[in-house]
Amino acid sequence: MTTNFSDSRGPRNAVSGFLRWLADRLHVSAGAATIPEFDQRLASKVSRTKPDATLAEIIQRAWTVGQTIDLSDVGYGPPHWKAEGKLHETPFPYYFFLAGLVRSQNCKRIFEIGTHYGGSTYSMLRGGVSQSEMKIVTVDITDLNPNLHKIQAITKIIGDANGEAVLKSAVLALSDAPIDLLYVDAAHEFLPTITNLGLYILLLRPRFVVIDDIVLNEGMRSLWNTIRVTQGSRAVNCLDVIQDIRTPNVGFGLLRLQ
Ligand SMILES: C[S@@+](CC[C@H](N)C(=O)[O-])C[C@H]1O[C@@H](n2cnc3c(N)ncnc32)[C@H](O)[C@@H]1O
16 A cells, blocks of 8 residues: 555645555556466476376376275265365265375375365375374364374374474474375465475475365466476376376376485
């Protein structure tokens, strides 16, 4: 807002007051004006090459193995999109992919951001080769499913994943060795998601990172483009390999870091 220093009445001040009002409405901050330009430039730098062959193989294998894992009792729980009220009691296709990735890549140590009701958490646990060796730490600002707290392999943290308390709890729970998988499915906006990635890739050193909803909205598309520009063929939208994993308007990203 433009500061109004005039405190006296009169036609001159009325005109300058009107001009200030107009200026406030026309003003666009330089920062906001340049972000779409950055996005365009980032999008133009993304390489359009085919998915890396090894990563494509990993995705294919995870999907195939996932189909052999029984998730019939794993549901999403209460939906939080639209005004839809019904519980989702059957598994979404990406649950099989997550379970298959955990099984085929022998993932044991997992950090999840965005537990919701625990559908993805249960799926990843079910994928574990040896249940007694599994350690899944999952965080959400909500605590919808009390049953998660009863499972030994799962540690549920309640709070903002980008907040200091959660960050320190996660480090205490998982810092003894690099983790196998970081699964990010939370705020679905550019800044909170890139902050999630920056913090937890630095601190937990994951082998794989999976990010849901990479093309859900402008912010997430921008996030995914930014990642692709820096990570190149190590970042793949799994739908470019197996279309059935997720709907095309949301996407499902896989990043292999080691
Ligand atoms: C799409 S849901 C997760 C769904 C779950 N991963 C699944 O597939 O079954 C997103 C969740 O992220 C949580 N969330 C959003 N922002 C968060 C934040 N800053 N820290 C922790 N959790 C957050 C929401 O409360 C919500 O439960």
